[in-house]
Amino acid sequence: MTFSAVARSADGDSFGVAVASKFLAVGAAVPAAEAGVGALATQAFANLAYRPEGLSLMRSGIEAAATVNRLVTADAEAQTRQLGVVTASGPGATFTGEECLPWCGGVADDGYAIQGNILTGPEVVEAMQVAWLAGDPATSLARRLLAVLAAGDRAGGDRRGRQSAAVLVVRPGGGYGGTSDVEVDLRVDDDPAPVEGLERLLRLHELYFTRPDPATLLDLTGDLAAEVTERLSRLGHPGEPDAALAAWAGMENLEERLAPGRIDPVVLDLLRKA
Structure with a gap:
């Protein structure tokens, strides 16, 4: 059977x-x-x-x-x-x-x-x-x-x-x-x-x-950090990028994809869509 x-x-x-x-x-x-x-x-x-x-x-x-x-x-x-x-x-x-x-x-x-x-x-x-x-x-x-x-x-x-x-x-x-x-x-x-x-x-x-491939992670600096900060703030998570990203990712069940000072392209894509 x-x-x-x-x-x-x-x-x-x-x-x-x-x-x-x-x-x-x-x-x-x-x-x-x-x-x-x-x-x-x-x-x-x-x-x-x-x-x-x-x-x-x-x-x-x-x-x-x-x-x-x-x-x-x-x-x-x-x-x-x-x-x-x-x-x-x-x-x-x-x-x-x-x-x-x-x-x-x-x-x-x-x-x-x-x-x-x-x-x-x-x-x-x-x-x-x-x-x-x-x-x-x-x-x-x-x-x-x-x-x-x-x-x-x-x-x-x-x-x-x-x-x-x-x-x-x-x-x-x-x-x-x-x-x-x-x-x-x-x-x-x-x-x-x-x-x-x-x-x-x-x-x-x-x-x-699934944990992200470290080789694909993007540094949260410069224009990317500014974009991420602005998007997170509009979603109700103001503050420095790492803390704000962790707060939002936790709400979205994406915490396994977090890396301090960096961002997974998969998470970035979902953030942009949000």
Whole structure:
């Protein structure tokens, strides 16, 4: 009833899962990930206990294939399950029980595992694998995973239709303000076009929570400082540029894009539009 991709970033710092299904709030059931440890997807007749148990095994240094083997060996209903696992190093692993509904299957290799059940056909998993292998390793893991999910969706996806989708990515200190490891946790729980909805949410996430590239920052001096000060004053935030910009940006949820004495071109564009 689901198709998913579990992956590790090229630098090994991030782990994530992207999933879509004709199932309510699939993101509440399928994905699990822990920074520095790995990620997994449990689906088909999903065993949600695989999530904490699998992360515990990976935390102890068990590789992906052995993690899968231990989980399914201990499960009397394993033949109804589907599972994908990626650990901190080496190849990912995927499992499809013999009682999963067709079409069902998966592929795995270095740093990824892709799987699905009740799909329109093997072309869904094949398209997802092609998309992963064609992805730019320098692109964020969330963006790569979403591209893989979109490829599966275009290839046919869940043969029953569409309802929900989710992406979960973890990285040490990758969360809001650097105070958590959850870099991206987005869900579309009930929508006729959930993958497209997830794309919209990821664009917003990148706007509000992605730190700007230092090479693109502009110095708040001269004419630019005068322009920014004048615009902020008209918006009700008078004073020196840094303090006024921080006050306005906080109101607009752009605080993650602030840099003392400088301004992100994305923030400048939004200020000009405001």
